[in-house]
Amino acid sequence: MTGRLAAVRDRIAAACRDAGRDPSEVALLAVTKTVPATDVAALLDLGLGAFAENRAQEAAAKVGAVHELRPDAAPDWFFVGGLQRNKVRTVLPWVTRIDSVDSPRLARAIDKEVAKARDAGERSGPLPVLVQYSVDGDPDRGGVAPADLAALTDLVGALPGLELAGLMAVAPLGWEAGAAFEQVAEAARRTRERHPGATVLSAGMSGDLESAIGHGSTVVRVGTALVGDRRIASE
Numbered sequence: 001m002t003g004r005l006a007a008v009r010d011r012i013a014a015a016c017r018d019a020g021r022d023p024s025e026v027a028l029l030a031v032t033k034t035v036p037a038t039d040v041a042a043l044l045d046l047g048l049g050a051f052a053e054n055r056a057q058e059a060a061a062k063v064g065a066v067h068e069l070r071p072d073a074a075p076d077w078f079f080v081g082g083l084q085r086n087k088v089r090t091v092l093p094w095v096t097r098i099d100s101v102d103s104p105r106l107a108r109a110i111d112k113e114v115a116k117a118r119d120a121g122e123r124s125g126p127l128p129v130l131v132q133y134s135v136d137g138d139p140d141r142g143g144v145a146p147a148d149l150a151a152l153t154d155l156v157g158a159l160p161g162l163e164l165a166g167l168m169a170v171a172p173l174g175w176e177a178g179a180a181f182e183q184v185a186e187a188a189r190r191t192r193e194r195h196p197g198a199t200v201l202s203a204g205m206s207g208d209l210e211s212a213i214g215h216g217s218t219v220v221r222v223g224t225a226l227v228g229d230r231r232i233a234s235e
C-alpha cells in the first residue's frame with residue numbers, strides 16, 4: 001500500500017502543479033468501503049487519517065474494529081453513500097461529516113437526530129454536512145438535481161443541527177470528466193454566493209482526480225487507486 005499511496009500523492013501534487021494550486025488545498029479521503037479493518041489500520045499506520053464509507057451498518061462495525069486495532073488513533077470518518085433516514089442514528093455516533101445529503105427529508109432527519117443526541121448530552125454543536133449534487137439529475141444515482149440545489153442548501157443552512165460545509169459530486173457515467181466538473185464548479189460557486197462558509201468541494205475519484213483538482217476540488221475520494229486488489233471481493 002505504501003507504493004500506491006505515494007503514487008496517489010504524486011498524482012495530486014502533479015494535478016495541483018498543473019492547476020497552479022497548493023497541494024495543501026486538496027485533502028485525500030481514503031474510501032474504505034469493502035476494505036477490511038486491518039487494511040484501514042495499515043492506512044492509518046501510513047499516516048492517513050480520513051476515511052469514507054458508504055454503508056451505514058458495515059461502517060459502524062468497521063469503525064469499532066479499527067478503534068480496537070488502533071485505540072490511540074482518532075481518524076475522521078465520512079459517510080459518502082445513500083443514507084436511509086432510519087440509518088442516521090447508526091451513523092451519527094462516529095461520523096465526522098455526512099457528505100451525501102441529497103433531500104430535504106434526509107436533512108430534516110439528520111437535524112432531528114442531532115437534536116436528540118444533544119438533549120442526551122452525547123454531542124454539542126451542529127454536524128457538518130455536504131450536499132451531494134447531481135450533475136445530470138438522474139434520480140437513481142443520488143444527489144440533488146440542479147434545479148433543487150439552492151432550495152436544499154438554503155434548508156441545510158437554516159437547520160440548527162446541520163452546518164453546510166460545501167458540496168460533493170460524482171461525474172456521471174458517460175460524461176467527460178472535465179465537462180462534468182465544470183458544472184460542479186459552477187454549482188459550488190453559486191452555493192458559496194448564498195453560503196460563504198460552504199467552501200468544501202468533494203470531487204474526484206481514482207479515475208478522474210486530476211480533472212476535479214483542475215476544477216477546484218478541495219477533497220478527492222480515492223478507493224481503488226489506494227487499496228485496489230486488497231478490496232474484499234464482494235464489490
Ligand SMILES: *Cc1c(COP(=O)(O)O)cnc(C)c1O
Nearest residue numbers: 031054080205206221222223224
Ligand atoms: C467508491 C466511491 C469512491 C471511490 O471510487 P474509486 O474509483 O474506487 O476511487 C468515491 N466516492 C464515492 C461516493 C464512492 O462510493
